[in-house]
Amino acid sequence: xxxxxxxxxxxxxxxxxxxxxxxxxxxxxxxxxxxxxEEARAKFEALREDPKFRIPAVVGIARxxxxxxxxxxxxxxxxxxxxxxxxxxxxxxxxxxxxxLYDRGRWDEALKAAQAALQLKREHFLAxxxxxxxxxxxxxxxxxxxxxxxxVRTYTQRSExxxxxxxxxxxxxxxMAGAENAxxxxxxxxxxxxxxxxxxxxxxxxxxxxxxxxQIGWMLLEKYNKPDALTAFENVLKLNPxxxxxxxxxxxxxxxxxxxxxxxxxxDDALKLQPNRTDALRxxxxxxxxxxxxxxxxxxxxKAKSINPRDVATLARxxxxxxxxxxxxxxxxxxxxxxxFDLKPGMFYHELxxxxxxxxxxxxxxxxxxxxxxxxxxxxxxxxxxGMLYMRLGKEKDARDLLTKAFEADPxxxxxxxxxxxxxxLDKYETLKTEHFDLRFDPKNDRVLAEFLxxxxxxxxxxxxxxxxxxxxxxxxxxxxxxxxxFSGRTIGLPDLHTIGAxxxxxxxMASPNGQGVRAPFGWTRVIRHELVHIFNLAQTDFQCPHxxxxxxxxxxxxxxxxxxxxxxxAERIQKDDLLNLDTIMLGCVRPKNADEWTLAYCQSLLYVQxxxxxxxxxxxxxxxxxxxxxxxxDAAIRAGCEVAKAEFEKGYTAFVNDIVxxxxxxxxxxxxxxxxxxxxxxxxxxxxDDLDLKARLAEQYVRRRxxxxxxxxxxxxxxEKKPGHPIAALLRSRFLTDDGxxxxxxxxxxxxxxxxxxxxxxxxxxxxxxxxxxxxAKLAPYLxxxxxxxxxxxxxxxxxxxxxxxxxxxxxxxxxxRDALFIDVLNEEARKLLLDALRAQGKEAEAAxxxxxxxx
Numbered sequence: 001x002x003x004x005x006x007x008x009x010x011x012x013x014x015x016x017x018x019x020x021x022x023x024x025x026x027x028x029x030x031x032x033x034x035x036x037x038e039e040a041r042a043k044f045e046a047l048r049e050d051p052k053f054r055i056p057a058v059v060g061i062a063r064x065x066x067x068x069x070x071x072x073x074x075x076x077x078x079x080x081x082x083x084x085x086x087x088x089x090x091x092x093x094x095x096x097x098x099x100x101l102y103d104r105g106r107w108d109e110a111l112k113a114a115q116a117a118l119q120l121k122r123e124h125f126l127a128x129x130x131x132x133x134x135x136x137x138x139x140x141x142x143x144x145x146x147x148x149x150x151x152v153r154t155y156t157q158r159s160e161x162x163x164x165x166x167x168x169x170x171x172x173x174x175x176m177a178g179a180e181n182a183x184x185x186x187x188x189x190x191x192x193x194x195x196x197x198x199x200x201x202x203x204x205x206x207x208x209x210x211x212x213x214x215q216i217g218w219m220l221l222e223k224y225n226k227p228d229a230l231t232a233f234e235n236v237l238k239l240n241p242x243x244x245x246x247x248x249x250x251x252x253x254x255x256x257x258x259x260x261x262x263x264x265x266x267x268d269d270a271l272k273l274q275p276n277r278t279d280a281l282r283x284x285x286x287x288x289x290x291x292x293x294x295x296x297x298x299x300x301x302x303k304a305k306s307i308n309p310r311d312v313a314t315l316a317r318x319x320x321x322x323x324x325x326x327x328x329x330x331x332x333x334x335x336x337x338x339x340x341f342d343l344k345p346g347m348f349y350h351e352l353x354x355x356x357x358x359x360x361x362x363x364x365x366x367x368x369x370x371x372x373x374x375x376x377x378x379x380x381x382x383x384x385x386x387g388m389l390y391m392r393l394g395k396e397k398d399a400r401d402l403l404t405k406a407f408e409a410d411p412x413x414x415x416x417x418x419x420x421x422x423x424x425x426l427d428k429y430e431t432l433k434t435e436h437f438d439l440r441f442d443p444k445n446d447r448v449l450a451e452f453l454x455x456x457x458x459x460x461x462x463x464x465x466x467x468x469x470x471x472x473x474x475x476x477x478x479x480x481x482x483x484x485x486x487f488s489g490r491t492i493g494l495p496d497l498h499t500i501g502a503x504x505x506x507x508x509x510m511a512s513p514n515g516q517g518v519r520a521p522f523g524w525t526r527v528i529r530h531e532l533v534h535i536f537n538l539a540q541t542d543f544q545c546p547h548x549x550x551x552x553x554x555x556x557x558x559x560x561x562x563x564x565x566x567x568x569x570x571a572e573r574i575q576k577d578d579l580l581n582l583d584t585i586m587l588g589c590v591r592p593k594n595a596d597e598w599t600l601a602y603c604q605s606l607l608y609v610q611x612x613x614x615x616x617x618x619x620x621x622x623x624x625x626x627x628x629x630x631x632x633x634x635d636a637a638i639r640a641g642c643e644v645a646k647a648e649f650e651k652g653y654t655a656f657v658n659d660i661v662x663x664x665x666x667x668x669x670x671x672x673x674x675x676x677x678x679x680x681x682x683x684x685x686x687x688x689x690d691d692l693d694l695k696a697r698l699a700e701q702y703v704r705r706r707x708x709x710x711x712x713x714x715x716x717x718x719x720x721e722k723k724p725g726h727p728i729a730a731l732l733r734s735r736f737l738t739d740d741g742x743x744x745x746x747x748x749x750x751x752x753x754x755x756x757x758x759x760x761x762x763x764x765x766x767x768x769x770x771x772x773x774x775x776x777x778a779k780l781a782p783y784l785x786x787x788x789x790x791x792x793x794x795x796x797x798x799x800x801x802x803x804x805x806x807x808x809x810x811x812x813x814x815x816x817x818x819r820d821a822l823f824i825d826v827l828n829e830e831a832r833k834l835l836l837d838a839l840r841a842q843g844k845e846a847e848a849a850x851x852x853x854x855x856x857x
Contacts, residue, residue, distance in 0.1 A: 025053055028060055033208040035242030037064040048081075058087055059096050069244075069276040071103050071307070091117040095127040105310035107134050107341070123154065125170045132177060137310070139343030141376070145184060151177035152190075155198070168209040171202035175215055184378040186409035195219060210239040210246075217249045224414040224494065226253050244270040248280050255283065257494070260591040263287060278304040282314055289358070291587040292546065294321050310341055316351030324359060326631055346376030350385065357389055360543035362505060365389060380409045384416055388493065391419060392505040394477040396426070415493030422489040426479065436461050438475055442482040446512050449480065449826045451854045453528065456823075460529055464536050464557070469622055472539040477507045478528075484517030501527035503534035505543070514827060521825040523792035530554040541629040548585045549624065552605035561790040564759075566603035569596050571661045579657065580604050581650055582634050604657075611656045612649075616642040678705075692719045696728035703732060720749075725756030727763060734766055743774050777804045788820070795824045795831075802834040811841040 028043030041064050047057035058081045065074035078097050082088035094117035101110035111134050117127035132147035155174045158165050165171055175198045182190035195216055202212035217232030230253055236246035247270035254263035264287055270280040281304040285297035298321050304314040315334055322331035338348045353368035366389060372382035387402035400423050407416045430447075432439040434454050441450040457478065465471045481487040488497035490509045500522060501510040508531045513521040533554040537545040573579050580588045580601060585608075588601030612620050624641030635646045642649055676684065678701055685691070685698045696719050702712035713736055719729040730753025737746035750767045757763060764783060771780035781804050784797040791797070798821040805814035815838035821831035832855065839848040 025056060028057070030208055032060060032064050032067065033206075033210060033240060035067075035240040037068060037242075040064050054084075054087065055090050055092050059092050062096050062100065066100060066103070069274040069278075069307075071100050071276070074100050075104070089120070091121040091124050091127065094120070095124055095130065098130040099126060102130050102133060103308065105308040107138070107310065110134060125151070125173045129173045129177060132180075136180070137312075137342060139345065139375075141344060141378070145181075148177045148181040148184070152181050166201075166205050168202035168206040168212060171198055171205070172209075172212050172215060175199045175202070175212070179219060183380065183410075186380075188409070188411045191219065191223075191410075191412055208239055210236045210243055213239070214243065214245045214249065217246065221249060221253055221256070223410070223412045224256060225412075226256060226494075229253055242273055244274040244277055244280065247273070248277065248283065251280070251283050255286065257492075257496070260287060260290060261593070264591065276303075276307050278307050278311055278314060282317060285317055286355075286358075287591065289317075289321075289355070290590050293587075294324060297321060312338060312342065312345065312348035313351045316348050317355050319348075319352055320355035320359070323356065323361070323364065344375045346372040346374075346379060346382065349375065350379075350382045353382070354385060357385070357392075360505065360538065362389065362393060362543060380406045384410070384413065388415065388419065391490070392507065394505075394507040396423060399423070418489040418493045418495070422486055425481075425486050429479075434458050436472075436476060437478055439478045439480070441480045442512070445482040445514065446480050447857065448854055449512060449514070449524070452822065452826055453478070453480065453524070456525055456528065457532070460532055464532060467557075468536050468540060468625070470536060470540045472535060474506065474539075476532075476535055479507065479509045480512050481509065482512050482515045484511045484515060487511040487515070501531050503531040503538070505538065506535070508532065508535065513825060520793070521795060521828075523820075523824050525823045526558045526560065526792040530558055533557050537625065540625050544628045544631065545625060546586060546628065546634070547589045548582075548601070548605040548608065549628070551589060551602055552607075552609035553621070555602060555606045556609050558792070560792050562603065562606065563790055566599055567661065569600050570603055570607075570657065573600060574658060574661055579654065582608070582638070582646060607657055607660070608653060611653045612642060615652055615656070616644075692723050692726060693728075695719055696726055696732075699732060700728055703735070725752040727753050727757040727760045729753070730756075731762055731766060734770070738770065743770060746770055747774070747776070747779075772800070777807070780804070788817075793824060795821055795828065798824070799828075799830055799834070802831070802838070806834060806837060806841075811838045814838040815842065 024043060025047055028040050028047060031037075031043060032040035041061050044057040044060040044064070047053040047060075058078070061081075062074045062078050065071070065077060075097070078093065078100065082093065082097075087093055094113045098110045098113035098117065101107075101113060110130055114127040114130040114134075117124050118131070121127070128147060128150060132144055132151075135141075135144035135147055151174045155165060155178070165174065175194045178190055178194050178198065181187065182194070199212045199216050202209055213232050213236045217229045217236065220229035220232060230250060233246040233249040233253070236243045236249075240246075247266045251263040251266035251270065254260070254266065263283070267280050267284045267287070270277060271284065274280065281300045285300040285304075288294075288297040288300070298318065301314055301318045301321070304311065305318065308314070315338055319331050319334040322328075322334065338345045342348065349368045349372040353365045353372060356362075356368065357365035366386065369382050369386035369389065372379075373386065376382070383402050384406040387399045387406060390396070390399035390402065400420070403416050403420055403423075407413065407420055410416065426440060428442065429440045430443045430450075432441065432450050432454050435458060437454070437457050439450055439454055439457070441447065441453075461471075479490060481490065484500070485495050487500070487502075487509055488495050491497050491502045491504060500518065501508070501524075508528065510524065510527055510531070511518050513524050531554070534550050537550040537553060570579075580597075585601055585604055588597050589605065592598035592601060609621065612624070620641040622641075624637050627637035627640035632640060638644070638646045638649050644652075676697075681694065681698045681701060685694050688694060695715050699712040699715040699719075702708040702715075712732070716729050716732045716736070719726050720733055723729070730749050733749040734746040734753075737743075737749060747767070747770050750763055750770065753763045754760065754767065768780060768783050771777075771783070781801060784801050784804075787794050787797045788801065798817045802814045802817035802821060805811070805817060815835060818831055818834035818838055821828060822835060825831065832851075836848050836851060839845075839851070
């Protein structure tokens with residue numbers, strides 16, 4: 001999620017300066033800053049009676065309404081108070097009115113009020129700040145630039161005259177205007193000065209002045225310095241728990257990291273406090289757009305527009321939705337509206353391009369980023385965004401040129417710095433070219449992996465091209481990173497991506513299984529195959545393939561069994577009649593309520609694909625993909641691919657899922673046993689001595705605690721006598737017999753337990769250990785094969801199976817397991833030897849020689 005921070009700037013703008021020489025006035029201001037708005041209004045209202053405090057009191061009341069985004073109430077109050085001629089003609093009142101009118105998008109009236117204030121007081125900070133923003137937003141950049149510079153020059157001159165600005169409200173405006181000036185003129189040092197001097201001074205002069213802390217947070221977030229930004233926003237909330245600005249800031253930070261659940265909570269909290277807050281409404285719309293809920297998003301944006309009809313960040317999102325819906329006339333109408341009041345609508349086009357990029361409309365996004373750069377070349381946002389888009393598309397040379405210039409203008413931008421660091425890191429890599437791929441890798445760490453990967457990529461490409469009856473038009477860039485931090489930086493420009501592989505559009509990035517920061521080697525073929533499916537699907541649909549469909553296709557093509565945990569969660573949701581459907585599954589993929597819902601979304605995505613292929617034939621998947629490419633919605637895509645209405649498709653799918661769960665043993669979760677403390681367990685066993693389950697559980701506790709072991713053995717014997725095969729009894733009996741050296745009897749106990757409870761994972765693990773100990777390969781192999789079927793990262797099971805097949809003379813099968821082990825860890829000596837032995841045993845000397853040469857190089 002990339003958004004111009006300027007479009008999310010704080011709604012608070014400064015109180016005009018006035019001497020706070022009365023405790024009542026000071027207390028009213030403090031209550032306002034602490035978020036006690038009604039109390040503050042009451043205090044200010046009392047102060048209105050004193051002519052000496054009338055003006056600051058009126059301004060204070062207006063600001064309490066403005067802090068709640070009640071702009072019309074504030075304006076109405078100013079209008080009522082202005083019936084007093086002395087109030088109406090005061091520059092502080094005029095500037096406050098101008099600021100409120102600006103918030104409502106009523107620029108002509110706002111400018112008129114600001115000009116009137118400046119005629120009375122030439123250096124009125126708030127009036128000048130209103131005028132500067134209107135000039136900026138109208139596209140009168142030369143005059144806006146002069147206005148922004150005025151604040152910087154005034155601050156400097158006052159300092160040189162030993163007349164430093166000490167009013168926190170004025171310092172906040174200096175900080176915001178100075179930040180604009182720094183952006184436009186590549187003054188990177190000025191950002192640091194604003195953060196560490198100007199805004200810090202504002203807090204020094206008024207410890208309750210949270211708007212300065214909020215501005216610090218926004219400026220840090222603009223540079224993608226999320227940790228420090230969040231600290232600033234938390235500091236704001238300590239001062240004022242009702243400061244929705246900080247909540248919106250936290251939401252924006254969460255969106256940067258795609259932490260959608262956290263973003264949603266912060267936005268809901270902000271909108272509960274301030275339902276008319278436009279930046280919160282926009283970000284909530286962004287969340288809905290992630291889930292493709294264009295109708296819900298548009299309603300929120302319409303509300304934001306009703307509050308400020310000239311907010312280009314709002315209008316850009318509305319325009320993007322019209323493009324998504326292919327509503328050309330409505331899109332053109334918004335563009336015409338924006339161009340009628342903004343001569344240089346670069347910020348509009350930047351916001352539009354960012355929204356389109358989020359929706360994977362990369363070609364159009366590139367067009368509008370370029371237009372933004374053309375219209376406002378001094379603002380680095382679009383240049384940075386276009387550079388990041390080029391990284392996503394694999395245009396690394398173009399990206400480097402743009403990002404280098406952007407970094408020169410803004411060396412504090414963390415994503416730019418990280419991305420340039422990644423590009424410099426890649427300079428040390430080599431490129432292995434195949435027919436369809438450019439594979440970049442670290443020759444010191446991953447040369448052998450690259451050779452295997454190149455072969456695998458081409459063979460998988462051929463399979464997918466046949467499956468989808470389609471080939472991507474461009475060469476595909478694959479980058480394998482020798483450490484996880486660089487992989488994360490390549491993917492999101494930040495170091496904390498919690499995955500090992502990613503498709504960024506036209507590029508696949510992967511951390512090496514032997515890379516620094518990777519906890520353990522993993523099955524890289526599964527990762528590459530999964531991401532390559534995304535490349536095919538996105539290219540085939542011009543990036544319009546919905547998340548659920550491409551994930552379902554990708555998981556299906558991994559070629560592994562459904563994880564058991566997926567099926568357990570699926571069974572639970574079926575019992576609750578709470579499955580996801582085609583209208584809600586997208587949100588489950590990208591904005592799940594919890595980890596189980598994320599798992600369910602991926603499981604159901606796979607099952608949707610399997611159901612469609614089984615019921616309507618494999619070609620239906622290609623037809624559905626083509627329907628999405630034509631811009632059809634899900635209802636129409638299902639009808640185009642399966643020739644049935646979505647409701648009928650859903651009905652068949654539900655029956656399909658029910659049959660899967662019904663026919664797989666051991667999937668349904670047993671009701672969770674009530675948790676009992678050790679003392680409680682002892683008590684209930686004493687009270688219910690015939691309850692075998694409780695007795696077995698207590699015996700297990702004795703063994704775990706290494707106390708009353710003889711009693712535990714006696715209890716297990718009693719359970720076993722009455723219920724042979726009881727799972728806990730089988731586990732403990734096996735353990736006791738193993739300790740006594742009777743492995744044969746221990747195995748018999750486990751096998752009886754597994755006959756009674758075939759899905760018990762603890763019994764299976766114990767059986768595997770005993771079969772390995774006794775070298776009973778015939779019984780061990782089926783269990784290892786089951787593990788290999790659903791765990792693509794289990795190296796040891798594959799090595800053991802390769803040895804078992806070799807000893808049995810089944811060399812073709814040994815080759816498969818040994819090769820699969822190498823596809824987890826290409827540097828594993830045992831896997832390499834087993835593979836070479838299997839190849840030679842089959843007379844595949846040429847292939848064995850090729851592999852030996854690969855390692856020798």
